[in-house]
Amino acid sequence: MSDHLMATYARLPVTFVKGEGPWLWDEAEHIYLDALSGIGVCGLGHAHPAVAEALAQQARTLVHTSNLYRIPLQERLAERLCRLAQMERAFFCNSGAEAVEAALKLARLHGHRKGIAEPAVIVMENSFHGRTLATLSATGNRKVQAGFEPLVKGFIRAPYDDIEALEAIARNTPDVAAVLLEPVQGEGGINVPSAGYLAAVRELCDRQGWLLMLDEVQTGVGRTGKWFACQHFDVRPDVLSVAKGLGNGVPIGACLARGEAASLFTPGSHATTFGGNPLACSAALAVLDVIEKEDLLARATTLGKSICTGLRESLGAHPALREVRGLGLMIGIELNLPCDGLVQNALAHRLLLSVQAGRVIRLLPPLILGDEDAYQLVSILNTVIREFAQACAPEPVND
Ligand SMILES: *Cc1c(COP(=O)(O)O)cnc(C)c1O
DSSP states (O other): OOTTSOSOOOOOSOOEEEEEBTEEEETTOOEEEESSHHHHTOTTOBTOHHHHHHHHHHHHHOSOOOTTSOOHHHHHHHHHHHHHHTOSEEEEESSHHHHHHHHHHHHHHHHHHTTOSSOEEEEETTOOOOSSHHHHHHSSOHHHHTTOOSOOSOEEEEOTTOHHHHHHHHHHOTTEEEEEEOSSBSTTTOBOOOTTHHHHHHHHHHHHTOEEEEEOTTTTTTTTSSSSGGGGGTOOOSEEEEOGGGSTTSOOEEEEEOGGGGGSOOTTSSOOSSTTOHHHHHHHHHHHHHHHHTTHHHHHHHHHHHHHHHHHHHHTTOTTEEEEEEETTEEEEEESSOOTTHHHHHHHTTEEOEEETTTEEEEOOOTTOOHHHHHHHHHHHHHHHHHHHHHHOSSOOOO
8 A cells, every 4th residue: 555645445455457348467467357347448459459549540640639629529429429419518527526517517507598697497306416616516425525515515315216205396486497316326325226217307397497417427338238228218318418428537527518508518617628639539439439339228228137137146135135236238247245345355356346335336337348257257257146135144145
């Protein structure tokens, strides 16, 4: 552990030195199956040749000029993303939090335009939107906020997947400008809303003149088996944030918008030094190319189903298993016991995953995972869960 790093992470005792596809190598040449993809980032796996080639070539040509000048690669990427998301305009930044931050600034502008002096944004319980002051204030997790008060004002908290709660806020609160939510909650424990929920939120936003802002930082760019998770629900938001999977590890995020929201920013109202530079855009364009050419959306759907089925079958009616759920390659395995230490056990079996909300094992495997790799993932995880439950159980578990 370095004395010269701020202690923001309790890091696992492992150092990776190279990667290829879904595999990572540590210093002792042990090989790990990466079922987390750098937290939903490396959707094409590690060291993807097309991304590496695009980066190498762009690095030799032009890395950065700033947004004071035209950037053709940024214009191309904006056009591509807008077509894929059925949006109209993009603002590029460097992270998920910045993409959400831009969305929140759009909500404030929208509110002021409607004559609301202090516009509010409805946000959800168990949500996650980032670690800047505004995005942690929007986040529905006290642990993320504790110690950073005063929080940014102007957020109204509502339960997720509860349209009645939003209707009640609409009746009682005149100052709302927007609703911000994840189409599937990621950090909050892989929570998939019921079928009609997003469409009902869309309808309510239309009726109220609220912006519907979807945080697709984790769900976007093919993760759930569509380009964007909202497409599963046939819902088009006014504002959509993306980041994680967009650059396969090269930091890039985007806030997409359409309609009135697309022209709220004007010269001087928002800016970034690095955002959308030629290097980052070349990586993102390569990512979109590969997803398209290799038909990885369909692959994510197929893989997600086979992994979930495999887990349900291998774990059967194991008493520790509450539910296997997810959308595409965003998979949650909820246990009915606290999962402290399970990540370490999985690491000992050379499998990388995370635990969310205390009891939900989260898998965000790469979209390029092979059938044999998926089979291995299920098999190792089955062992990890059984061993973990056995060690936790006061009496022997019968299975
Ligand atoms: C990860 C995440 C963020 C924050 O992204 P950073 O790049 O860490 O700033 C925001 N929203 C969602 C839904 C996320 O999953």
